[in-house]
Amino acid sequence: MANPFVHVELSTTSVPKAKAFYSKLFKWKLADLPMATPGGKYTAIQVGDGTGGGMMKQMIPGAGSAWMPYVLVTDIDAATKKANKLGGKIMKPVTEVEGMGWLSIIEDPTGAIIGLWEPQDE
Structure with a gap:
């Protein structure tokens, strides 16, 4: 499949709460x-x-918690x-992302946000 989802990331207002919730809900x-x-x-x-991911503290002041999917691209x-x-x-x-690859984040014309990911050659 061309351009599959390869990573999902949670930016959260409380990493400890998110970790406790998701590790119990899904046994991640x-x-x-x-x-x-x-x-x-x-x-x-x-x-x-399946597709793994990560979580980290929300870095945008005043923003709430949100999940972001990343799509694999060959040329970021x-x-x-x-x-x-395309708008x-x-x-x-x-x-x-040192030692791993490159990312960018875009907003589509409807306002939805998605990440692009190109892994580093191994």
Whole structure:
């Protein structure tokens, strides 16, 4: 399948509450990892079969908790530019996730937000 969903991320106002809820609801395995931001932690979500994800503290002041799906692309720069050309808005430009790949976040013409992901070659 071209451009599958490959990651789902929760930006939450309370990581401890989210971790307690989802680990009990779904029996997900959660692993805390350091983030590049000072004092930041990223919780990896391991689901077994299927698309995994992560959760972290909401970084937008005043914003509520929200899930964001990421779609696999082969050329993040081209896909981000194409989204903009088609009437999308670039919310976060192409950004490197050190040692893993690149992401960008776009808003479609209807206001829905989605992430694009290009993994680093191994």
